[in-house]
Amino acid sequence: MAQITYRQIKADVREKVMNGTFGLGQELPKEQDIALDYGCARATVNRALRELAAEGILERKRKSGTRVRQAPMRQARFDIPLVRREIEALGEQYRYELLSRAQTLAPGWLCSRMKLGAAVPVLHLRCLHHAGDAPYQLEDRWINLVTLPDARTADFTTVGPNEWLIARIPFSDVEISFSATSADAQLSRELSCAIGDPLFQGERSTWFEGAPVTYVRMVFRRGHRMTTRY
Structure with a gap:
């Protein structure tokens, strides 16, 4: 059954x-x-x-x-987006690339942001999502290995960490921020733009029942436009 x-x-x-x-x-x-x-x-x-x-x-x-609820309340519902679907919706061919992978202890800024304790092991991944032949999004991801120890051995060479996380664990709390940034030397190479070019970035932290799960910084190619609907 x-x-x-x-x-x-x-x-x-x-x-x-x-x-x-x-x-x-x-x-x-x-x-x-x-x-x-x-x-x-x-x-x-x-x-x-x-x-x-x-x-x-x-x-x-x-x-x-x-x-x-004593009275109905309309709320905005948030779903973690899949960059693969964004790119395919544009009529472009999606391609994923893992740039780097390292297991380390969470740096101080991440401990503060995610409310992590001292000496927490994390997995740090940098990934690039392509739309056709052009870079579309740089994903700079940190995964808490205390909450998700399976990430230590997960193969992120073919499937991006965002898709892996969505299939692995739900979230109960999320914090999102959007801002402008400019391309440094590394982003210039990764996103095929000039140093100093203005870029759009999003940052997202998620928790599951109080346990820190992941923090990600997403930087999009020059000229990116975000549209949402609720």
Whole structure:
């Protein structure tokens, strides 16, 4: 018998909210109890409830459980984008390249940003995503090896770390920032632009239930334009 999916749990919980089985303000059972009822992993339940919370149906607070909202609230839903899909949507051929890989201890700035303890092992990857023959995005990625020890032996020569992470672990908290930067000598070589050229960059940090997962700095080729829709 096929195991139940998070989509099925999400649909079932939504229906119970709509028909009044779970009333307004009512606290839902604990995730582990719901998982036992459905015969699935707790992570499957967690994803279903997180998505319902993102849609404004549930309210989730750490250490105080999950409740049905007293009143619906519209929220922007954020999905981690895949650069492969961005490039293919432009009608370009996607190509991925791993530039460097190193296992080290998290530097001080990363410990501060990700709320890491001292001497935490991390995996540092620099990757280049191409659109056709031209560089499209430079991905400078740090993965917490305490949260994801499997990353030590993962093969990132053919699949980028972003795709690997999306398939491996969900996120419960995300912090994003966008800013302008200018190309230094290294970015000039990697993105085939002149030193000093203005570039667009994004930074994203993610956590899962309080555990730091990854930080990434993404620098796009000159002239990049970002469009979002909610």
